Amino acid sequence: MIDIGSTLPFLLLVFLIVIIFSVIFSFIPLRLWIAAMAAGVRVGLVTLVGMRLRRVVPAKVVEPLIKATKAGLDLNVNNLEGHYLAGGNVDNVVNALIAAQRANIELGFERAAAIDLAGRDVLKAVQMSVNPKVIETPLVAAVASDGIEVKARARVTVRANIERLVGGAGEETIIARVGEGVVSTIGSAQTHKQVLENPDDISRTILKKGLDSGTAFEILSIDIADVDVGKNIGARLQTDQAEADKRIAQAKAEERRAMAVAREQEMKAAVQEMRAKVVEAEAEVPKALSQALREGKLGVMDYYNMQNIQSDTQMRGTISKMGTDGEKKDKQEKQ
Secondary structure, X not given: OOOHHHHHHHHHHHHHHHHHHHHHHHHOOHHHHHHXXXXXXXXXXXXXXXXXXXXXXXXXXXXXXXXXXHOOOOOOHHHHHXXXXXXXXXXXXXXXXXXXXXXXXXXXXXXXXXXXXXXXXXXXXXXXXXXXXXXXXXXXXXXXXXOEEEXXXXXXXXXXXXXXXXXXXXXXXXXXXXXXXXXXXXXXXXXXXXXHHOOHHHHHHHHOOOOOOOXXXXXXXXXXXXXXXXXEHHHHHHHHHHHHHXXXXXXXXXXXXXXXXXXXXXXXXXXXXXXXXXXXXXXXXXXXXXXXXHHOOOOHHHHHXXXXXXXXXXXXXXXXXXXXXXXXXXXXXXX
């Protein structure tokens, strides 16, 4: 029979040893260390333990280091770990360095790490240096000197400039500058036919301006993909100007008419005021006559003579008016 009392301490010891080794092997990436040693990469167990303590995933550093060593790059674990702690993509940087080495592009680890930390895809930049990218601009509309609108679309072939990736402008700047160059070139053309006949003039003019300065790219070529004729902007502007002039003239005429009406109203008001004064003065005449008769300043015969003169004056006025109306009627009948 097995003595349980004697075997229990042994089983507890074995169980404790298994737990200790499990904790050690889970904390120390022994398999990764063996793989590094087999690849010729010297990484100590203490270094791997230190990575764990610094909250660095050892595989994110050691595996790219193995890859770089096999590719013939001279990198060390401290540089890669420092880039990882800075928030960089270690694997992407190593892949970019390997691609740059194969393509004979001068690219060091410090510059590649700076490009990666700047937020740019360093591997994509290296690939673009080997295989240039084509950027197509949106449809750009401009007006030639003869007033005809011309619409053009350009294709810009660019290559990444490794030296200016940090701090250089992006694709949006290239598109904006090319669009500005298209507008300037079309606007300086004498006629729209000149642009349609020689669209390559636009490319040559834009390339001379050095639009890639200060950007992360090098412009290799600019090709005009499409040129179309748009609207007659000059004629439309002339029509709009004529309409505006017409409205201004109408407004001025309306202003003059309103001023004439106002003056007419003022004159009518003045005439009415004068008539009122005349009526008021005429109303005072009988009073004055009666006062003169009472005071003996005017005799009865004088009053009758004055009445006869007034009647004779009214009769002469009536006769002259009738003669004028008769002449007008004769002229109308002759016409």
